Amino acid sequence: MKNPWYTDYFGDDYYRFDHHEDTDLEVAGLEQLLGDPDQKTILDLGCGYGRHSMPLTALGYHVIGYDLSAALLKHARDQNHRVPWVRGDMQALPFRPSFDAVLSLFTTIGYFEDEAENFQVFRAISEALRPGGRFICQLVNRDYLIRHFTPQENHHQDELIILEERTFNPIDNRVHTQTTVMEGPARRQYESVIRLYTVTELDLLLAAVDLSISEIYGGLDLRPFDWDTNQLVIVAEKVASGRRSERIC
Numbered sequence: 332m333k334n335p336w337y338t339d340y341f342g343d344d345y346y347r348f349d350h351h352e353d354t355d356l357e358v359a360g361l362e363q364l365l366g367d368p369d370q371k372t373i374l375d376l377g378c379g380y381g382r383h384s385m386p387l388t389a390l391g392y393h394v395i396g397y398d399l400s401a402a403l404l405k406h407a408r409d410q411n412h413r414v415p416w417v418r419g420d421m422q423a424l425p426f427r428p429s430f431d432a433v434l435s436l437f438t439t440i441g442y443f444e445d446e447a448e449n450f451q452v453f454r455a456i457s458e459a460l461r462p463g464g465r466f467i468c469q470l471v472n473r474d475y476l477i478r479h480f481t482p483q484e485n486h487h488q489d490e491l492i493i494l495e496e497r498t499f500n501p502i503d504n505r506v507h508t509q510t511t512v513m514e515g516p517a518r519r520q521y522e523s524v525i526r527l528y529t530v531t532e533l534d535l536l537l538a539a540v541d542l543s544i545s546e547i548y549g550g551l552d553l554r555p556f557d558w559d560t561n562q563l564v565i566v567a568e569k570v571a572s573g574r575r576s577e578r579i580c
Contacts, residue, residue, distance in 0.1 A: 337442050340521045341400040344512045346380055348488045357469075358386045360551035361434070364467055364566055368392040371431040374459060376421055377439030381407035384414050397424070422451045424459050432465045436551075440468060441505075441526030449526060450536060457540035460569040466542055469551060472563040473504065473527040479561075490514055504528070530556075533565060542567040 351357075361383065365371065368391035375384040378396035380403045388394045388411070396416045398404055404416045419425060421439075433456045443449045456466055476499065485494045492513040499506050504527045512519045528536075534544055544567045549560025556563060 335442075336522050336524055337399065340510075340523050341379065341398075342402045344491075344519060344521070345400075346403060346406050348491050348493050348512065349379070350488055351382065354382050354386070357436070357551040358383060358390075360553050361387065361467065362390060363553065364465070364546075365392065365432055372429065374424075374426065374430045374433045376424075376433055376435050376456065377437075378407065378416070379403045379437075381411060381414060381416070383434065383436055385411045388414050395426075397421070422448060422455055424455045426459045428458055428461050428464075430459050430461060430464055432467060433459055435466070435468045438470050438525060440470060441528065442524075443526075444524070446526075450539075453536050453542070454540045457537075457542050457569060460542075462569055462571065464569045466537070466565075466567040466569070468533075468565050468567070470563045470565075471506075471525075471527055472549070472556075472558075472560055473529055474558045475561045476506070476527065477501075478558060530563065530565070537565075537567050541570055543570045 365373065370393075372393045373387060373395070375381075375387070375394055375396045378384045378398045379400065381396050384394045384396040384407070394414055396404070396407060396414050397419060399418065399420060401418060404418055407414070407416050435456070440452060441449055460466065480499060481497065483494070483496050485492060487493075494511040494513070496509045497506060506525050506527060508523045510521045510523070512521070530547065537544060544565050546566035547556045548554060548564040549556040550562040551564055554560060
């Protein structure tokens with residue numbers, strides 16, 4: 332039986348080619364959304380190698396990094412032993428409802444083929460949050476992707492050449508990406524299949540697990556959201572069952 336795509340994709344090659352120049356800007360935006368770090372406990376869900384967890388810890392937040400990838404968590408531990416790095420499945424979070432915030436950054440939602448499994452992730456996030464806690468989610472803006480779809484692109488990172496070939500299925504709202512990593516004569520291939528969500532879908536799914544969207548942005552720099560922002564950032568709050576907070580767009 333073939334392994335799920337994410338068990339192979341997020342390995343040492345990913346660590347080498349996943350390069351971000353805007354991490355400091357994103358952390359600054361997260362600091363605004365999270366507020367005063369005093370005694371706040373944050374779950375960085377899908378933390379990878381900790382590019383957000385570590386600077387947030389340095390700012391004074393108590394951050395727990397959670398990811399399935401043993402390879403990426405090893406890189407995280409090698410860089411910082413202060414952060415508790417936990418390996419596990421995002422559908423079954425082994426935590427009591429005590430987090431002030433759960434972060435899901437750089438599109439770490441929508442990895443499963445079965446929609447019930449994707450929904451279980453939202454349920455697990457809600458169950459990990461204390462009442463009034465915040466879920467901060469950074470995703471690809473589906474509307475932007477459709478308007479500016481790029482079927483192929485390549486880039487260089489250190490000694491690697493990375494070729495990405497993409498297709499988009501508008502029926503199931505999934506982006507299929509074939510990634511070829513070239514290093515000298517070596518060729519290694521990976522695939523990813525990610526479910527994209529509209530704001531309306533997220534609103535309905537989150538409401539079903541007692542999370543109410545309170546803020547919507549076009550990026551972690553907190554720019555306004557519209558069709559031409561390549562990101563969708565939502566902030567949702569844990570509310571009592573049946574109650575909804577007032578939305579601020």
